[in-house]
Amino acid sequence: MPKKKSIQFDIVTIFPNVFSEYFNSTILARAQKKKLIKINILDLRKFAKKSDPHKSVDDRPYGGGPGMILMFEPIAKALKSIKRTKKARIIMTAPEGKKLTQKEAKRLSQYDQLIILCGRYEGFDSRVEELIDEKISIGKYVLAGGELPAMVITETVARHVPGVVGHDEALTEETFSKGDDYVEYPQYTRPETVKHGRKKLSVPKVLLSGDHAKIKDWRDKNKKK
Structure with missing residues (x-):
């Protein structure tokens, strides 16, 4: 019997406590219970110099400039x-990284283990790039650190592990699942008609017809742009 696919995520951060609520109360919690994924959170401050009572993992940049830089050694x-x-x-979260x-999430899901470094302050000592395999960005905007990107990477990749998402069909029909230009069709649920001010908003009749061919045709024509 073939071994079940699973992925281990090791996240290195100076804020280890921010992950527990999210990772332990979503589909990721179920995936961990089913041993489809494993998530380890490493507190970077535990790797500071033992002689340093402040457990410093950052310092001022050479050449001057604002902010602090995460140090190479920890x-x-x-x-x-x-x-x-x-x-x-090994992945570094960085705004200049590969989007x-x-x-990309599907590609990363082919690995057995993803080690994610969360940036903070003004970023990493550039020599840390010698330790990594690639940089990943979740978009061209500024965040206080790499913890949110690490969560996004973890969930997005984990969803590609068989069994994490309840129905494989649900994964294949999701937005962007068939390519970056594919967007999902409109979805409706009960009741058939709702009131919004003076308007009545109803589910398209074709979706109530039970005619699967017509439903597929309607969905193909009404994919969101």
Whole structure:
């Protein structure tokens, strides 16, 4: 019997507590119980110099400038502490990285382990790039750190593991699942008619017809742009 596909996510962060509520109360919680995914959160401050009572993992940039930079050594120690599988990938969250798309998420789901470094402050010491395999961005906008991108990467990739999403058909029909230009058709549920001010908004009759060919045709013609 073939072994079930599973992925391990190791997330390195200075704010380990921000992940627990989300990861333990969504489909990711069910996926962890079913052992389809495993999520480990590593507190970067635990890899600071033992002699430093403040557990500092950042310092001022050489050459001057605003903000603080995440230091190389604590990150190198954190990565060294992680037991890696043969198919592991180290990802740095960075605004200049490769944009995360459904296609990219599916590619990343082929790995057995994703190690995600969460940026903070003014970013990483550039030498950290020697330790990683690639940079990933979730969009061209500014966030305080890489924790939200790490959550997005984790869920988006995990959804491609068989069994994480309840119905495989649901995954294939999702927005962008058939390519970055594919967007899902409109969806409706009960009741058939609702009131909105003076308007009555009704479900298209074809969806109530039970004629699967006509329904498919309607959905193909009404995909959101």
